[in-house]
Amino acid sequence: MLTIDTLPGNLLVRRPTMDDLKSVYELVNTCDLADNGMPDHTLDELRAYWQSPDINLATDAWTVVNSQGQLVAYADTDSEGHGEIFSFIRVLPEYRNRGLETHLLQQVERRALERVPQAPANVRIALYNWISHSDKTMPHLLEQQGFKQVRSFWRMELAMGEAPGVPEWPESITLRTLRAGEDERTVFAMMEKAFQDHWRHTPTTFEQWARWQLREETFDPTLWFLAWEGDELVGGSLCRYEKELDLGWVGQLAVLRPWRRKGLGMALLLNSFGEFYRRGIYKVGLGVDSQNLTGATRLYERAGMHVALQHDTYEKELRPGEEPGR
Numbered sequence: 001m002l003t004i005d006t007l008p009g010n011l012l013v014r015r016p017t018m019d020d021l022k023s024v025y026e027l028v029n030t031c032d033l034a035d036n037g038m039p040d041h042t043l044d045e046l047r048a049y050w051q052s053p054d055i056n057l058a059t060d061a062w063t064v065v066n067s068q069g070q071l072v073a074y075a076d077t078d079s080e081g082h083g084e085i086f087s088f089i090r091v092l093p094e095y096r097n098r099g100l101e102t103h104l105l106q107q108v109e110r111r112a113l114e115r116v117p118q119a120p121a122n123v124r125i126a127l128y129n130w131i132s133h134s135d136k137t138m139p140h141l142l143e144q145q146g147f148k149q150v151r152s153f154w155r156m157e158l159a160m161g162e163a164p165g166v167p168e169w170p171e172s173i174t175l176r177t178l179r180a181g182e183d184e185r186t187v188f189a190m191m192e193k194a195f196q197d198h199w200r201h202t203p204t205t206f207e208q209w210a211r212w213q214l215r216e217e218t219f220d221p222t223l224w225f226l227a228w229e230g231d232e233l234v235g236g237s238l239c240r241y242e243k244e245l246d247l248g249w250v251g252q253l254a255v256l257r258p259w260r261r262k263g264l265g266m267a268l269l270l271n272s273f274g275e276f277y278r279r280g281i282y283k284v285g286l287g288v289d290s291q292n293l294t295g296a297t298r299l300y301e302r303a304g305m306h307v308a309l310q311h312d313t314y315e316k317e318l319r320p321g322e323e324p325g326r
Contacts, residue, residue, distance in 0.1 A: 007103060010067040016057050016074070021047055023071045024063065031090040035132035036309040040155065042244040044217040052211060054078040062107055064091075064100055075104040077111050083123040083321070084202065085112045088130070089138070096137045105129075105145050109316070116319055124321040133310035147314040151199060154297070156305040157247075157285040163277050164304075167267035169227075170259070173234070175271065178224035183233075184210065187226065190233045194254035199289055213238060213251065225271055227255075227264055234259045237268040241281060248276035250286040253296075260294065269303050 005013035016024060025043045032040040050057060055078045064073035073091040087108040091100050112127045119125055129147060131138045139149070169175065178187065188206050195201050213219070218240040227235040235255035242249050250272055255265045276284050285308065288296050 007064070007099070009098065011072070011100070012065050013103070014063050014065060016061050016063045018050065020063060020071070021050060024074050027071050027074055027092060028090050030092060034093045035134045038309065039245060040309065042242060044244065048212070048215055048217070060111060062104060064104070073100045073104060075108055077108045079115050083119045083125045084200070085115055085125065085127045085318070087112070087127060101138060101141045102145070105141065109145070112318060122321045124317065124323055125319040127316045127318055128313055130311050130313045133312050139312070142314045145316070147316045149312050150315045151313040152290045153311045153313065154288050154290050154307045155285055155309045156288060156300050157283060157308040158273065158303065158305045160273065160277050160282045160284070164270050164273040167270040167274070168263060169267050170262045170264055172229050173264065174228045176226055176228070178221040178226060180221045183226065184214065186233050187224070187236060187238070190236060190256065191252055191254050194256055197257070197294055199291065218242065223275065225268060227268060235264050235268055237272045239272050239276070246281070246283065248281040248284040250284065253286065265299050266303065269299065273303070
């Protein structure tokens with residue numbers, strides 16, 4: 001690994017390689033357990049991210065190691081090219097408040113500024129960082145660096161002690177699972193349309209969407225539930241089983257505007273819960289914007305879910321301009 005900086009306390013800042021994958025995952029998992037009391041990432045997820053075009057480990061990621069070679073901090077940044085640049089920083093609890101967070105924030109911002117000219121002209125550029133709501137160190141440091149909190153996201157969960165209720169489907173709705181090799185682009189188009197109402201949604205491409213939704217490690221077409229009215233796809237629940245977490249995950253749940261508040265969202269949710277229960281998977285979860293404008297949080301609460309953890313999103317404007325993709 002290339003050493004790019006030396007910090008007080010015999011700490012070295014280095015670029016990671018794929019050989020560091022497990023060590024970085026263990027660091028992130030340790031931070032999750034300390035801040036949230038539960039794991040929130042998987043090794044497969046991190047591997048897929050590192051192997052994706054979204055990040056170049058040689059320019060977009062940093063690790064900090066101590067004199068014994070132990071990994072004590074990690075940071076990365078990526079951009080989808082719309083003017084929104086994302087960053088992630090985690091420091092072991094015993095190494096917090098020693099200046100590592102500030103140093104890594106400065107590295108991340110420096111790299112983000114290098115990306116600004118690559119974005120479309122006149123588009124607003126912002127750098128985002130998300131942290132656990134329980135992290136008591138980062139909020140003050142982020143604010144010192146010019147960030148402000150703009151949103152909170154919840155991981156909601158349900159532990160099923162008994163079979164969930166039977167879904168009640170609106171009239172004229174037909175449900176079936178994904179026909180692999182046939183339905184994917186239709187599902188993508190429906191999801192893009194449905195998520196237009198979500199905070200800071202920016203258009204994506206089918207290839208970007210498929211890279212995460214169709215990952216070999218977790219993709220299961222029998223857990224993609226599609227609601228049709230005739231030949232029109234009007235809603236869907238795209239689920240997967242996270243083996244490392246022993247958790248049924250509702251990755252994307254969406255209903256097109258004309259079909260909202262007619263019971264379709266609840267039916268899709270209960271159907272997903274029911275299938276996980278039949279497979280012997282009794283804990284389910286999903287992620288949601290706490291200020292979701294479509295009523296999703298109320299839907300999940302009615303289905304018996306509760307907030308298991310919260311992440312807070314911080315933003316720093318790097319260049320003013322028009323909102324991307326809007």
